[in-house]
Amino acid sequence: MNSLQKELGPKGLVVVGVTNEAESMVVKDVEKSKMAHPIVMISGEETDRVYGINGYPSGFLIDPSGTIVWSGHPGNLDKDELRAMVEKLGLPPALPAEFKDIDELLAGNKLGKAHTALTKALVKAPDSGELKTALEFVTKSLEARLAEAKAHLDNSEFGEALRVWTEVSLRYEGAPGIEAAKAGIDALKKDKTAVEDLAAAEKLKDAVELWRKGDLDKALKAYATVARKYPDTATGKRAAELVSAHEE
Amino acid sequence: MKSLFVAAVLAAGMIPAARDGVELKVGDPAPDFKGKWIDYSQGSRLSDLQGKYVLMEFWRTW
Numbered sequence: 001m002n003s004l005q006k007e008l009g010p011k012g013l014v015v016v017g018v019t020n021e022a023e024s025m026v027v028k029d030v031e032k033s034k035m036a037h038p039i040v041m042i043s044g045e046e047t048d049r050v051y052g053i054n055g056y057p058s059g060f061l062i063d064p065s066g067t068i069v070w071s072g073h074p075g076n077l078d079k080d081e082l083r084a085m086v087e088k089l090g091l092p093p094a095l096p097a098e099f100k101d102i103d104e105l106l107a108g109n110k111l112g113k114a115h116t117a118l119t120k121a122l123v124k125a126p127d128s129g130e131l132k133t134a135l136e137f138v139t140k141s142l143e144a145r146l147a148e149a150k151a152h153l154d155n156s157e158f159g160e161a162l163r164v165w166t167e168v169s170l171r172y173e174g175a176p177g178i179e180a181a182k183a184g185i186d187a188l189k190k191d192k193t194a195v196e197d198l199a200a201a202e203k204l205k206d207a208v209e210l211w212r213k214g215d216l217d218k219a220l221k222a223y224a225t226v227a228r229k230y231p232d233t234a235t236g237k238r239a240a241e242l243v244s245a246h247e248e
Numbered sequence: 249m250k251s252l253f254v255a256a257v258l259a260a261g262m263i264p265a266a267r268d269g270v271e272l273k274v275g276d277p278a279p280d281f282k283g284k285w286i287d288y289s290q291g292s293r294l295s296d297l298q299g300k301y302v303l304m305e306f307w308r309t310w
Binding site for chain 2: 019052216
């Protein structure tokens with residue numbers, strides 16, 4: 001874990017140790033083991049229960065959308081695969097100290113504001129390679145998100161398309177190109193063929209909310225309701241998958 | 249740290265303990281939780297890390 005943090009931390013991986021030890025013990029242990037600053041979080045037995053931990057150490061890899069993509073003994077994690085995933089996501093390039101404000105916007109995912117600030121800064125420093133790279137990063141990541149929404153739309157995954165467009169229009173507010181997301185949202189709201197899937201997505205969102213709160217049984221029942229009520233929609237099928245993954 | 253993990257694995261015996269209720273699977277949303285961070289100041293929940301790859305490791309000191 002230490003070596004992973006060292007290698008992939010700067011590329012955007014966050015390694016979190018979760019324990020329920022007393023804080024004084026944890027601090028001592030972190031110092032003693034010279035951890036390369038993985039983040040340690042002290043959480044109670046309830047967290048272990050929800051995650052079904054029955055042996056230590058136990059690992060989970062979570063992707064940027066908050067989905068579990070791997071679980072098991074940390075020693076069995078495929079490091080090459082992890083490296084590829086993290087590198088594909090990419091991190092905004094670090095900016096020189098004089099652009100600390102923009103650096104913070106990028107790190108905080110406030111990409112629309114970062115775009116505006118970068119454009120302004122480039123007027124004053126038109127030859128800055130770092131600024132150009134950062135601006136390109138923002139533009140490219142916006143294009144990738146828009147393409148993601150479009151792919152959902154093409155697969156009649158209207159709820160998913162709406163989710164991505166909504167996220168994009170918040171995160172990239174002020175950046176050119178964002179009109180596409182707003183236009184997409186408006187068109188979806190008028191699209192009669194999308195009505196059912198959007199309704200299903202609204203219900204599935206509530207169910208996922210229950211799941212995230214740790215109310216797994218209730219969430220599974222809510223997934224099943226969505227699957228039953230909207231069987232012909234992409235969201236209904238997704239809900240059915242979530243249910244069947246937990247059937248023995 | 250490594251020796252600590254080895255000790256932890258031995259102590260736990262890696263016996264698959266029976267557990268009531270729902271088991272988390274790949275493809276599930278990660279349940280959120282709150283905790284006290286050491287060495288970190290942005291937020292207090294797992295969900296504050298959304299947008300990044302997060303590798304979580306549950307461990308205990310013995």
